[in-house]
Amino acid sequence: xxxxxxxxxxxxxxxxxxxxxxxxxxxxxxxxxxxxxxxxxxxxxxxxxxxxxxxxxxxxxxxxxxxxxxxxxxxxxxxxxxxxxxxxxxxxxxxxxxxxxxxxxxxxxxxxxxxxxxxxxxxxxxxxxxxxxxxxxxxxxxxxxxxxxxxxxxxxxxxxxxxxxxxxxxxxxxxxxxxxxxxxxxxxxxxxxxxxxxxxxxxxxxxxxxxxxxxxx
Ligand code: IMP
Numbered sequence: 001x002x003x004x005x006x007x008x009x010x011x012x013x014x015x016x017x018x019x020x021x022x023x024x025x026x027x028x029x030x031x032x033x034x035x036x037x038x039x040x041x042x043x044x045x046x047x048x049x050x051x052x053x054x055x056x057x058x059x060x061x062x063x064x065x066x067x068x069x070x071x072x073x074x075x076x077x078x079x080x081x082x083x084x085x086x087x088x089x090x091x092x093x094x095x096x097x098x099x100x101x102x103x104x105x106x107x108x109x110x111x112x113x114x115x116x117x118x119x120x121x122x123x124x125x126x127x128x129x130x131x132x133x134x135x136x137x138x139x140x141x142x143x144x145x146x147x148x149x150x151x152x153x154x155x156x157x158x159x160x161x162x163x164x165x166x167x168x169x170x171x172x173x174x175x176x177x178x179x180x181x182x183x184x185x186x187x188x189x190x191x192x193x194x195x196x197x198x199x200x201x202x203x204x205x206x207x208x209x210x211x212x213x214x215x216x217x
Contacts, residue, residue: 002214003027003058005050010176011061014198018211029053031060039064039076043109044124044156050111051154057112059210063202065090065104065178067167069097075105082177087170091181094167102167102182106202108159108210112217116157121209124156159213161206165189 002024004012012026031046031053039062046060064078067090074081074090081090094100109124116123163184170180172190175197179189189197198204 001025001056003050003054003056005029005031005046005054005058005060011203014203015059015207017198018204018207019214024059027054027058033062033079036076039105039107040109040122040124040158040160042076043107043158044126047109047111047156048126048154051113057110060109060111061106061203061206062109063104063106065102065182067094067097068101068103069094069099078178087178087181090178091167091169094181095169100167101164103162103164104178104182104202106161106206108161108206110157110159110210110214111154113154115155121160121213122158124158126154126156157213159206159209161202161204161209163200163202163205 002019003026004015004024005027006012007028007030009026012024015024027050029050031049034042034045036042043060043062046062047058050058050060062076064075066072066075070093085093094102165182165184167181168183168188170190171183171188172180172192174192174194175190179197182189184200187196189201192200
């Protein structure tokens with residue numbers, strides 16, 4: 001049984017649409033969300049921690065809103081910005097920009113304690129985690145006879161999903177987070193019903209890739 005690690009039951013319902021009946025359940029575990037400037041390492045760290053906690057296959061996701069005219073901000077800091085500035089302020093800031101194009105991105109991290117082939121989706125081998133924990137000398141000879149930096153023994157397979165759009169004044173009552181200010185194909189995510197949003201969303205795209213790969217796992 002696969003554990004989708006989240007405090008949000010809505011994400012598990014979405015995952016259930018892509019995976020065989022009864023193959024996924026929610027694990028309500030609050031893993032450490034490290035600050036990083038990319039989503040992949042955040043999802044990978046979370047997946048490792050959750051796997052060590054659950055001792056069973058886990059799926060962790062990390063998502064964010066990337067505004068072109070703000071060089072991708074808030075990106076991996078989206079949760080923090082939603083909690084501090086709030087979604088309406090993000091719209092107000094974007095309203096002054098010439099370029100209001102934006103994208104939601106989602107990275108799923110899967111860990112089951114085994115190794116993976118890297119292709120076509122990437123594998124995070126925890127080099128940065130180990131390097132950060134080991135300090136500035138990491139990467140030099142560590143005496144284990146192997147070349148290069150040490151890696152975490154738990155590889156994590158990553159799957160990324162993306163949806164383009166633009167930032168608009170808030171519209172719609174559905175969804176959550178930045179949905180009211182994110183317009184895709186003429187509608188904000190908050191104006192779409194759940195099925196329509198799932199059909200185009202960053203998380204749906206990442207789940208689609210994951211489900212195809214997982215079917216052969
Ligand atoms: P998380 O990684 O799912 O915790 O999401 C990070 C941030 O992005 C939070 O502020 C979420 O509200 C926001 N976010 C993630 N996915 C979506 C989405 O599908 N719609 C709107 N906001 C989202």
